[in-house]
Amino acid sequence: MTRLAGILLAAALTLAAADKVTVIRAARLFDGKSDRIVSPAVVVVSGNRITAVGANAAAPAGAEILDLGDVTLLPGLMDAHTHLSYPFERDYRNEELGLLKKPVSERTLDAVDVVRRTLMAGFTTVRDLGSTDLIDVGLRNAIDAGKIPGPRMLVSVHALGSTGGHCDPFAGYAPGIFGRESGITDGVINSPDEARLAVRYNIDHGADVIKTCATGGVLSLTDDVDTPQLTQAELDALVAEAHELRRKTAAHAHGATGAKRAIRAGIDSIEHGSFLDDEALDMMKARGTYFVPTLMAAQGLKERISDGYVPPAIEAKARAAMAALDTTVRKAIARNVKIAVGTDAAVYPHGRNAGELVRLVELGMSPAAALRAATSVDADLLGVAARTGTLETGKLADIVACPGNPLDDIRQVEKIRFVMKDGVVFRRD
Numbered sequence: 001m002t003r004l005a006g007i008l009l010a011a012a013l014t015l016a017a018a019d020k021v022t023v024i025r026a027a028r029l030f031d032g033k034s035d036r037i038v039s040p041a042v043v044v045v046s047g048n049r050i051t052a053v054g055a056n057a058a059a060p061a062g063a064e065i066l067d068l069g070d071v072t073l074l075p076g077l078m079d080a081h082t083h084l085s086y087p088f089e090r091d092y093r094n095e096e097l098g099l100l101k102k103p104v105s106e107r108t109l110d111a112v113d114v115v116r117r118t119l120m121a122g123f124t125t126v127r128d129l130g131s132t133d134l135i136d137v138g139l140r141n142a143i144d145a146g147k148i149p150g151p152r153m154l155v156s157v158h159a160l161g162s163t164g165g166h167c168d169p170f171a172g173y174a175p176g177i178f179g180r181e182s183g184i185t186d187g188v189i190n191s192p193d194e195a196r197l198a199v200r201y202n203i204d205h206g207a208d209v210i211k212t213c214a215t216g217g218v219l220s221l222t223d224d225v226d227t228p229q230l231t232q233a234e235l236d237a238l239v240a241e242a243h244e245l246r247r248k249t250a251a252h253a254h255g256a257t258g259a260k261r262a263i264r265a266g267i268d269s270i271e272h273g274s275f276l277d278d279e280a281l282d283m284m285k286a287r288g289t290y291f292v293p294t295l296m297a298a299q300g301l302k303e304r305i306s307d308g309y310v311p312p313a314i315e316a317k318a319r320a321a322m323a324a325l326d327t328t329v330r331k332a333i334a335r336n337v338k339i340a341v342g343t344d345a346a347v348y349p350h351g352r353n354a355g356e357l358v359r360l361v362e363l364g365m366s367p368a369a370a371l372r373a374a375t376s377v378d379a380d381l382l383g384v385a386a387r388t389g390t391l392e393t394g395k396l397a398d399i400v401a402c403p404g405n406p407l408d409d410i411r412q413v414e415k416i417r418f419v420m421k422d423g424v425v426f427r428r429d
């Protein structure tokens with residue numbers, strides 16, 4: 001962070017800015033829901049709300065003017081799949097050892113830098129899909145209280161999965177090495193009743209959203225990547241309980257069988273989805289289930305494999321999933337399945353979240369659709385569309401800016417140079 005950014009940040013964190021009026025001017029604006037760019041761009045912000053938007057919006061007398069020049073204003077970007085309490089580790093061994101050797105206090109302090117970096121990359125809201133030791137809850141609360149800079153977080157506490165499955169934190173270790181076996185309080189469930197209990201446990205401890213592991217995964221040593229790991233009855237109970245308690249649900253699912261069980265159960269989004277077949281995509285299209293392909297996870301794995309930092313068993317699973325994923329995403333785009341932006345941040349270096357939009361455009365999505373996927377579509381999936389996700393009057397002032405025109409070159413979103421969240425400026429280069 002530059003010295004100026006540091007000063008701005010200190011000012012931002014101390015200024016309540018309740019009745020302050022700011023007028024942001026820029027060359028262009030993309031509102032997060034249309035297909036077009038508005039030019040020139042004027043956004044009026046009062047306190048933490050947008051009070052006027054458009055080429056001809058009038059500047060109220062006495063307002064502070066921020067003239068950002070040749071940039072495009074965008075709604076604050078969103079990431080529907082992060083792990084901000086996990087550091088990025090290029091070497092798989094450190095990923096495992098970090099959890100075993102670092103105290104919770106050290107891992108929490110490491111995460112303070114991660115949330116700051118995510119916000120500075122233009123991501124003002126994230127859905128964090130799996131943590132340990134309630135680090136995600138602590139981060140969310142500290143950010144909301146203005147104690148540390150970071151994105152607005154919707155957190156999930158533990159991801160819920162079966163014994164020995166992708167989300168069992170004790171899987172692959174000798175029996176009893178942790179002094180007990182994994183259970184509800186680690187997110188491990190093995191019956192419909194345990195699924196309901198674990199949902200209640202997570203919500204009791206602060207979960208905004210419920211994440212489950214419906215199939216095996218890539219970054220786990222004890223399972224196949226595509227096998228189902230929960231029964232239909234377990235997923236039915238989990239989703240029903242979460243929805244009764246007004247929480248949305250997300251399922252990690254690579255294989256089609258587990259994904260279809262989750263879709264039938266009424267899951268709100270399928271994460272990863274590498275091996276989704278035509279039937280699964282058609283079910284998602286018919287039910288409005290969101291697809292969050294996490295292409296940046298594949299990108300991160302590709303880079304780590306080429307650096308020689310991934311064990312052979314995981315490399316084989318990663319190669320199979322990566323080989324299938326691009327085709328699946330192209331099919332989903334062609335079918336008009338709802339695709340939302342989520343990246344699996346922590347599998348690749350934190351702060352590169354916007355690479356997901358670049359990958360989606362490479363696979364056939366239009367730049368405008370990719371920007372909507374990271375703003376208004378994500379806002380719908382996260383259940384925050386009434387508050388944020390578009391540049392419209394009445395919405396929270398979550399506003400970022402990138403150079404140039406991202407509809408001409410989507411890679412501009414990787415160069416964010418202005419970040420306002422909730423009416424507070426956190427970055428201005």
Ligand SMILES: [Zn+2]
Nearest residue numbers: 081083129344
């Ligand atoms: Zn994940």
